[in-house]
Amino acid sequence: MIVKMSKYAFMVYHREYDAFLTTLRELGVVHVKETNSILDNAELQALLAERKQVDTAIRYCKSLNSQTKGVALAPARELTKAEGLKLVGKLEEMQEKQVQLQAAKASLEKDIAYMDIWGEFSYANIRRLKKAGFDVTFFSCPTSKYEPKWGEEYNAFLVNNFQSVTYFVTVTKTGTPIDIDAERPKMPDRGLAKLHLAMEQLLDNIKALNNQLKEYAAGQYNTLLELEKNIQNEFNLSNTLVQTDREAGDKLMILEGFVPTEDAPAMEESLGKDGYYFQPLEIEEGDKVPIKLRNNKFSKLYEPITKMFSLPNYAEFDPTPLFAPFFMLFFGLCFGDGGYGLLVILVCTFLKRKVNPDFKPYLTLFQYLGLAALIVGSCTGSFFGISLVDVPAFSKVKDYFVSSDNLMTFSIVIGLVQIIFGKTVAAFKMKAQKGIKHSIAPFAWVFVITSLALAFGLPMLNLQLPEIVK
Known part of the structure; x- marks a missing residue:
């Protein structure tokens, strides 16, 4: 309320x-x-x-x-x-520093993974070759496009073949033009050993x-x-x-x-x-009156669901106690398995001893929902996906399980009950807000729907209505 x-x-x-x-x-x-x-x-x-x-x-x-x-x-x-x-x-x-360190870690991991393909080598030796008048150039290309003649023309040395990609280097005199149809990758600025050392330091940081x-x-x-x-x-x-x-x-x-x-x-x-x-x-129409809900222990569990949509207007009814039983029932019908319902109850019971007290109401809510699933699943004979009707141990009571046809009929009846219930709530809301004369039409709809349901439904149950009632 x-x-x-x-x-x-x-x-x-x-x-x-x-x-x-x-x-x-x-x-x-x-x-x-x-x-x-x-x-x-x-x-x-x-x-x-x-x-x-x-x-x-x-x-x-x-x-x-x-x-x-x-x-x-x-x-x-x-x-x-x-x-x-x-x-x-x-x-x-x-x-922010943590974000930067994680970004540096991702970059180092990428460099290490790439350098694992090339293997360990010394950048100092490459610099010595540079001083001696030789350039060392790194290349990669699809293995199918690698040309062996590059070894003779440009002193190409094969380093590795990985995932259909060939990795190689050329050693040429400084200034020699290299006409090779291959990609020149951007190499890390350190060797593999130094990269691993940097990673250890980074992980410590x-x-x-x-x-x-x-x-x-x-x-x-x-x-x-x-x-x-x-x-x-x-x-x-x-x-x-x-x-x-x-x-x-x-x-x-x-x-x-x-x-x-x-x-x-x-x-x-x-x-x-x-x-x-x-x-x-006096509270006037249009005033933004603060909404405070107060419900019993059962309905209070469903207040977070009400707040997920929106709190009611001050002039309206609190829908929480009205939809709570239907929500629980429909959850049970949708879940429809007694075994999993029991599992939900047991897990929530265990977690209630461990979690922060603020979360206990949510676990209690799921205990109720698990109970609904347990009841519906037990009535329909479904337990952890096993049809109990086919289990020999339950042969004596298999006629008591709700069949799919009966469940369909029950669902239609529940849907009809919910429609009538919703129309009744709307009628009382109109009566409370605008007076009884404005609620006549909503109440009339309740009467018409209920009458039609009884007129056509009772004969199906072999219950005949008196002519005067018809």
Whole structure:
């Protein structure tokens, strides 16, 4: 269900406004009505960018901490925002260095793989030949195009044949024109031994940097969380000031906001003690009322699915408890295997002991979905892809399994029930929003569909309707 909200207007003398906002923040129940766009405010946009930057750092550190077993997180430190952002900047520098090292590693791996084809040789000897008036030129060409006469004409020496490509070098006097139909590859600037040595050094640097990043993640994670919280509070305060109207020569500050109705009496009592003026207002059509959902333990598991699409409008119904049973049933019908459903239940039960508490609701959801698959699969006689009807041990109960024909009929009936259910929800929604006269047509559709379903469906079940009912 959608938690009922109350709308309030607050009027505060400008010198008391900071203290008033502090009181509201401590109460933590008021959602400020946004009457001015934050897109046009440079300060708010800068705060949003900082919060995004910190959030990215937090998610990176959380990922690193999850990869290290038994990691001890350091407690949060009190830092100024500037000091906290320097910490984030340091992390970004290390990440950039990590990217550069990985790029260098990929380049070295490519050079080593290429030099393995040529084998080990000394660039120093090539330079000595150059001083003596000889050029050493590297070539590669398809093996089918290699000409043996190049050995006589240009002192060509075959080095290797690899994947239908021939690799060779020529040794000619400096200035000798070489007319060979082959590619002159760009060679690495070091020999194979030096490349391997450089790779070892690079791997040591990467390992050291990775250890440094892990230490940083464990040491600064809670501090970054506190920094994000402070930036969020600063954003909320600045946004509140942006949404505040100023009257009477900027002496009177006027603010509108929404409060959960159940929390309104406590808020009124707290503000009344401090002498602040507030006035309840009627929620008007078009108001962007904040949405807060409250459901039972079962339906609450499906709220992430609702949020994946969009939260309902304040004037609408919360669809979560309405679609939750159908979602579970249709998952079971689609999965349709008791063995895999049981496996999902067991895996989720095991993982619930290991994962972060934030993820446990998702695992509980999949336990329910696995239960639906287990029930449907058991009814249809499917277990790990095995048809239980064909297993001799189940011969005495094979008549109790749901056949494919019965399952098709059941699916059609469930589809019809869902249509009627959806039409009924739409009718009640129309009644709640616009009154009973506007809901007559939706309710009529429910009556017509239900009547037609009974009129044609019951005779198929050998149930005859009285003539007067027909």
